[in-house]
Amino acid sequence: MAVGDVSMPHMHVVQGVKIGSAEAYVRYPNRRDLVIFEFSKGTNVAGVFTQNAFCAAPVHVSKAHLAQANPRYLVINTGNANAGTGKLGMQNAQLTCLKLAELAQVEAFEVLPFSTGVIGEQLPIERLTQGLQPALTSLKGDAWNDAATGIMTTDTTPKGASEQFELDGITYTMTGISKGAGMIRPNMATMLSFVATDMPIARTLVQKMLKVSADQSFNRITVDGDTSTNDSCIFAATGCAGGVEITTEDDVRYTVVLEVLSRVMKRLAQLIIRDGEGATKFITVAVEGGHNTQECCDIAYSIAHSPLVKTAIFASDPNWGRILAAIGYAGVKDLDVEKIQVWLDEVQICKDGGAAEDYTEEAGARVMSQTEMTIRVDLGRGPAKDTVYTCDLSYDYVKINADYRS
């Protein structure tokens, strides 16, 4: 189902991170739907969360706990989002933390809860908390694959990325997982992602690196304010591989690690698109020549969100008028349409706001029939550029979302 190579790489163990899972029967029996991360003491942790006003109970609790201390545990359930669940939902998220804290002998605020699945139903809190001890008992370093599988909802494949890099003679690891799937507009996907390294990094920099990398990855498949109730991304640096802690951006290692993190997160974000609900094609929308990156993003998202563009791509139909229309309604002020160029891969379809003279339907259709393509737009009015990633809109998207709860 997924587009292109989405196979799991070898998931290198991150020193200082242990992972456990259990069957808690949150929604379906016989699946390991409860996952726990344990971080060694001294791990610095940062998070970015959904901007949705209806953010889920676990998001409220995770934000509050993160503000108090570095967490020692993450507890993640799939099958139920614990969103739109009112006071009882909050109590259940807190209770989950409390129960795990008791079992693991830490403070409740050292546990962050995460949930994904159906919105508006209460967690089966007894079954969930009964799964905590078995999950704790199963903790081990080499379980990233189990975690990637455990957090899936409508995902058709587990999603992982892992790299090793050497600095000052020490081999460090950066490993992460993600889940997503709903993708016609990314706001409906619940995206969860958990990334960890065993490099020592100061907490403020962990937060900064996460923000920068999220803006190039998960925030390039979604729009500010256009997020689900549960979207969360966590980055943890355990420091367990040794070496001197990075405490400033001026440290030459900072740039190296940031690049690795950004690459890992971009891969994790792109995997969500490649496994988008009903996706048959992976589309890069690259907009250049803008006054600023905001307007490049606005236009890229306008194209990437257009159901008419997405259905045309599904049909391998180079109906480029739909792309022009999407550029035109992006809300960018004073757009001079006569300076706009549009390409499908290397085929120029629009020149100076009109049809490119040497464009042929055959050339357009050839690109459109590929499973991966780039829609490139040059606004011809500045130096800024930005890129977003999306997928097409197929019959299966409707089928999956019409059937999701049955």
Next chain:
Amino acid sequence: MAVGDVSMPHMHVVQGVKIGSAEAYVRYPNRRDLVIFEFSKGTNVAGVFTQNAFCAAPVHVSKAHLAQANPRYLVINTGNANAGTGKLGMQNAQLTCLKLAELAQVEAFEVLPFSTGVIGEQLPIERLTQGLQPALTSLKGDAWNDAATGIMTTDTTPKGASEQFELDGITYTMTGISKGAGMIRPNMATMLSFVATDMPIARTLVQKMLKVSADQSFNRITVDGDTSTNDSCIFAATGCAGGVEITTEDDVRYTVVLEVLSRVMKRLAQLIIRDGEGATKFITVAVEGGHNTQECCDIAYSIAHSPLVKTAIFASDPNWGRILAAIGYAGVKDLDVEKIQVWLDEVQICKDGGAAEDYTEEAGARVMSQTEMTIRVDLGRGPAKDTVYTCDLSYDYVKINADYRS
């Protein structure tokens, strides 16, 4: 295919308006794809047009001509939108006006051109202009049904509304037609609408009444800036039924006529939704209790645009969490989710931001299985309210839009 009663009413003749049509073979043979309106001298005409930066050549020309004088003729072709067609497209739109002006012995600026259909292809200008004389020859008052049929694209049914009303002993008529169809987000629909009355109304008031009525009708199924390349709505007052011209809003007749116009335009707008591509259900989204109408609209559109909400409605699945999520990402500041109530018709699904205690899936599913329903949201923070109209998202939407050009 269309939802509910979309049958054409008796289309009362508007004195001072004649309509002709011809087969011009713009895209398909054997259909009357060219329509001409003739207004008697002295008719006051106003227009509202798309905000899309890539607005089509005929929109540029119509706006320029309207600024110069009251038009005597409208010329409308279906099959080709003449959008994204550069300088040649502009020349073709102007040439169409010029040719019709020559034949009808008026000035070119007294003709407004309109096009709808595929974007990015040049008009078959010779065939189109050859159709002008036959269309002129066929002019007659009683041809609103022909016009409604002539301007259709993926519409499955012609769309019309017509009323008569009496003022000061004179019987006046208000008759109009519209076309639309693409509706997952209304920005993709090319909406055209032409409404005329034989009442005498000053031109400034014709413009004002059109703006007010559009804001309650066509602008409640679309978003500012979220419009197609060709959207246009024209209102003409011929004055041919006699009586004293309305020259001020203080004239008691102004309110009466405005009500009739608004009702006719709302019907024409709703017909577009009822015939939305692949639509199986007609959905009213009513948001109340807002600080102002803008935030009510923002939330209503967020729900109405959500593919997840629309697929759930298609599946008759009361997955109300998706409605909450759409409210949450609408971008309204400082939303207190604990004050939010949501109903499906009379069934309260969300109370104070969580599930309503006495809500049952059965009750929700019963409403969702209807072909018409209202999603009502109370934000609990003010006196403002607003309403938008939309349809569900079905397999057929994808099919129609994936196949549109084939």
